[in-house]
Amino acid sequence: MGERGVGVGRSANLPRGLVDRFRARDGVWPDDTGCSMLHVDMDAFYASVEIRDRPELAGKPVIVGGSTNRGVVAAANYLAREFGVRSAMPIAHARRLAPHAVFVSPNFARYQEVSRGVMAIFRDITPLVEPLSLDEAFLDVSGALKRMRSSPAQIAQLIRAQVEQAHGITCSVGVAPTKFLAKLASGMCKPDGLMVVPRTEVLSFLHPLPVSALWGVGQRTAEQLDRVGLETVADVAATPLPRLRRLIGVALAEHLHALAQGHDDRPVVPSTREKSIGAEETFEIDHFDRELLRRELLRLAERSTATLRSRGLRGRTVSIKVRFADFTTITRSKTLRVATDVTQEVYKTASTLLDEQVPPGAVRLIGVRIEQLVEGDDGEQLMFDAPERGWREAEQAADQARSRFGKAAIRPASLLTQGPSRSGHDEPKPDRES
Amino acid sequence: MKIRVERDGLADAVAWVARSLPSRPPVPVLGGVLLDAGAEDGSGEALTVSGFDYEVSAQCGVPATIADGGKALVSGRLLADITKALPNHPVEIAVDGSRMTISCGSARFSLPTMPVEDYPQLPSMPQLAGELPGEIFGEAVAQVAVAAGKDDTLPMLTGVRLEIGEGKVTLVATDRFRLAMREFPWEPNESLGEVAVLVPAKTLNDSAKTLGASGAKIELSLAANDGLLGLSGTGRRTTTRLLDADFPKYRQLLPTEHSAAAIIEVDALVQAIKRVSLVAERGTQVRLEFVDSSLRLSAGGDDEGSAEEELPVDYTGDAVTIAFNPTYLLEGLQAVRTPRAHLSFTTPSRPALLKPVDEDGNVAPGYLYLLMPVRLPG
Numbered sequence: 001m002g003e004r005g006v007g008v009g010r011s012a013n014l015p016r017g018l019v020d021r022f023r024a025r026d027g028v029w030p031d032d033t034g035c036s037m038l039h040v041d042m043d044a045f046y047a048s049v050e051i052r053d054r055p056e057l058a059g060k061p062v063i064v065g066g067s068t069n070r071g072v073v074a075a076a077n078y079l080a081r082e083f084g085v086r087s088a089m090p091i092a093h094a095r096r097l098a099p100h101a102v103f104v105s106p107n108f109a110r111y112q113e114v115s116r117g118v119m120a121i122f123r124d125i126t127p128l129v130e131p132l133s134l135d136e137a138f139l140d141v142s143g144a145l146k147r148m149r150s151s152p153a154q155i156a157q158l159i160r161a162q163v164e165q166a167h168g169i170t171c172s173v174g175v176a177p178t179k180f181l182a183k184l185a186s187g188m189c190k191p192d193g194l195m196v197v198p199r200t201e202v203l204s205f206l207h208p209l210p211v212s213a214l215w216g217v218g219q220r221t222a223e224q225l226d227r228v229g230l231e232t233v234a235d236v237a238a239t240p241l242p243r244l245r246r247l248i249g250v251a252l253a254e255h256l257h258a259l260a261q262g263h264d265d266r267p268v269v270p271s272t273r274e275k276s277i278g279a280e281e282t283f284e285i286d287h288f289d290r291e292l293l294r295r296e297l298l299r300l301a302e303r304s305t306a307t308l309r310s311r312g313l314r315g316r317t318v319s320i321k322v323r324f325a326d327f328t329t330i331t332r333s334k335t336l337r338v339a340t341d342v343t344q345e346v347y348k349t350a351s352t353l354l355d356e357q358v359p360p361g362a363v364r365l366i367g368v369r370i371e372q373l374v375e376g377d378d379g380e381q382l383m384f385d386a387p388e389r390g391w392r393e394a395e396q397a398a399d400q401a402r403s404r405f406g407k408a409a410i411r412p413a414s415l416l417t418q419g420p421s422r423s424g425h426d427e428p429k430p431d432r433e434s
Numbered sequence: 435m436k437i438r439v440e441r442d443g444l445a446d447a448v449a450w451v452a453r454s455l456p457s458r459p460p461v462p463v464l465g466g467v468l469l470d471a472g473a474e475d476g477s478g479e480a481l482t483v484s485g486f487d488y489e490v491s492a493q494c495g496v497p498a499t500i501a502d503g504g505k506a507l508v509s510g511r512l513l514a515d516i517t518k519a520l521p522n523h524p525v526e527i528a529v530d531g532s533r534m535t536i537s538c539g540s541a542r543f544s545l546p547t548m549p550v551e552d553y554p555q556l557p558s559m560p561q562l563a564g565e566l567p568g569e570i571f572g573e574a575v576a577q578v579a580v581a582a583g584k585d586d587t588l589p590m591l592t593g594v595r596l597e598i599g600e601g602k603v604t605l606v607a608t609d610r611f612r613l614a615m616r617e618f619p620w621e622p623n624e625s626l627g628e629v630a631v632l633v634p635a636k637t638l639n640d641s642a643k644t645l646g647a648s649g650a651k652i653e654l655s656l657a658a659n660d661g662l663l664g665l666s667g668t669g670r671r672t673t674t675r676l677l678d679a680d681f682p683k684y685r686q687l688l689p690t691e692h693s694a695a696a697i698i699e700v701d702a703l704v705q706a707i708k709r710v711s712l713v714a715e716r717g718t719q720v721r722l723e724f725v726d727s728s729l730r731l732s733a734g735g736d737d738e739g740s741a742e743e744e745l746p747v748d749y750t751g752d753a754v755t756i757a758f759n760p761t762y763l764l765e766g767l768q769a770v771r772t773p774r775a776h777l778s779f780t781t782p783s784r785p786a787l788l789k790p791v792d793e794d795g796n797v798a799p800g801y802l803y804l805l806m807p808v809r810l811p812g
Binding site for chain 2: 381
């Protein structure tokens with residue numbers, strides 16, 4: 001959610017008039033020459049998708065989040081936000097603030113699908129698309145300007161129109177000479193807005209903002225700066241760099257000083273691809289029992305492949321990692337002929353590796369990892385005798401059931417018994433290419 | 435043992451025998467090569483070089499001058515490396531106690547020997563099934579073995595099925611993604627009858643290639659019940675264990691009809707596939723788009739870069755886009771071994787069939803390569 005990370009964005013704490021000055025109105029916007037960075041942010045994305053799919057929710061406060069009171073708010077539409085509901089707030093708290101709101105459990109597979117469609121619209125305009133999450137991305141449109149005989153703000157309006165037409169949801173776009181400014185601008189014109197920060201007015205846009213608007217300023221840094229009277233971005237920009245260094249440290253000082261002058265030369269880096277996805281488990285006590293270890297491999301394979309499937313990825317190499325009681329650690333891998341996202345295939349490969357290549361001993365940690373990832377839409381090598389519907393389809397159906405009824409809804413039968421005690425750190429973690 | 439032998443003959447024989455030895459033998463003697471001087475083959479003046487690891491055996495005779503007969507077992511890989519590097523002079527081999535001395539020109543090697551008593555008896559050649567024309571057999575095996583699987587966890591797919599019967603030989607292999615089949619007429623010895631066996635593809639391909647290279651006849655020996663196949667010719671013989679596994683029922687996979695077909699210039703298409711697949715990251719598919727008399731090849735996408743190329747083609751059928759793994763398609767095109775090939779298919783998710791085309795433009799019988807496509811997203 002774009003709203004979560006940025007310190008501004010709710011107009012309450014912004015200087016009056018600033019938003020109106022840069023926001024597009026009635027098809028008119030400030031000079032966008034040289035503003036080739038776009039930040040596109042979907043408005044209350046999960047909630048908007050739910051409302052679009054269920055028209056009876058329109059006009060009501062809608063809160064997307066875990067169905068029990070132990071969950072947190074994943075998204076809230078703007079009507080719900082009027083009651084003070086925010087992302088990441090405990091559901092129980094949100095219920096107290098907005099008792100009449102409609103609470104909806106999230107369907108991430110659905111959001112993923114819509115997100116892919118939206119990102120495809122961006123990629124039709126420029127290959128330089130850097131997704132930050134399912135619902136926001138940076139675009140560098142400098143190359144597209146000439147080809148499309150268009151200006152950055154016109155392209156932004158085109159994107160907004162196409163997203164609304166194709167997917168029935170709205171987004172807000174910041175248009176600016178740098179990434180940082182574009183992201184600030186999209187946050188300030190929400191919802192369903194467009195804001196342009198002209199090249200020549202970067203400082204008049206930036207300087208009235210509170211220091212918390214600067215990327216990298218959290219609550220603690222804001223307090224440190226406030227204590228010496230630095231409240232606005234202008235204050236930071238006017239502070240000599242040596243003094244700033246003494247206040248908050250060299251690295252952060254130089255970073256903030258540059259941002260406060262409007263400098264930010266980060267380029268748009270097209271989507272970083274994950275290198276591998278896996279999960280591992282440290283046991284509370286060491287285990288010799290191969291049957292138990294194999295069951296653990298199935299559980300870890302299930303988790304990892306569910307992550308693969310949810311990201312539309314498949315992998316060719318399956319590796320296992322085994323750490324023995326004396327901390328010697330081995331990894332063994334096998335490369336498949338065809339990339340897979342099927343739990344049963346990953347499990348079968350992993351347990352063969354365990355049987356054939358791991359010597360007996362007391363095991364402290366075991367892990368499964370899938371490497372050599374390819375985008376799921378790379379196409380699928382067909383086989384002569386494969387049934388039309390097999391494990392893959394069964395697992396996709398199980399994913400759907402889990403997304404509706406929770407993680408425990410469907411599990412392999414062999415995992416229904418109580419597993420061994422764990423230390424807890426086993427969520428699938430992407431390992432990103434730099 | 436004390437013998438004198440020509441350098442080239444020795445080096446060739448040792449290299450051929452050592453080629454089938456396991457790289458990590460379960461016991462050291464199985465990684466050895468047995469030198470037997472004065473073996474009872476009638477002439478008396480011959481050295482026999484043998485290797486055996488219970489799966490594959492190989493034996494090769496080399497003319498030699500024998501001063502003292504005898505047997506010695508030494509590391510096969512080491513002996514192969516040494517003989518290959520020797521200068522071009524006669525080689526003298528002598529065994530004294532537990533060491534073997536190899537002298538050639540001014541070079542001298544002293545190797546430890548292994549106990550001959552621990553070495554297994556090589557299987558005797560099974561019953562002769564008949565003689566095969568070496569070049570045809572070598573080519574046929576190579577055309578088929580390309581489609582065999584390399585994954586040992588699916589042993590039935592790592593073999594070439596050899597069927598003998600009705601005046602012909604049929605060779606088939608499949609890894610479930612493609613299937614290659616070659617038939618040629620052959621009259622075996624009368625006593626053989628109809629038989630079908632599964633031979634490890636890599637071993638069969640190596641043996642058929644090396645034995646058939648000189649254009650000589652290859653003798654095929656078979657003991658299907660004992661699970662053993664033998665090939666011999668030009669002073670060399672090899673046996674291999676048959677795979678004890680059920681080959682997939684493949685006849686039902688062969689399509690009986692098609693709705694679209696193209697006559698393809700093999701070399702031009704091979705070159706074009708190699709070019710466009712440069713952008714096909716990690717072996718992802720190449721797309722073949724047939725429209726009227728043109729074939730448009732493309733690969734890649736926005737992220738990794740894309741490539742396309744257009745070729746003229748003799749095509750009948752509706753416009754269609756079908757995608758393949760570029761490696762599988764290239765291997766098929768190169769296995770056809772004619773300048774032109776016939777590619778036919780029905781839909782983009784059903785198998786495509788590649789066949790050789792003769793000089794008159796007609797489909798030539800005897801070979802086929804069946805290939806499953808890649809299903810495109812969406």
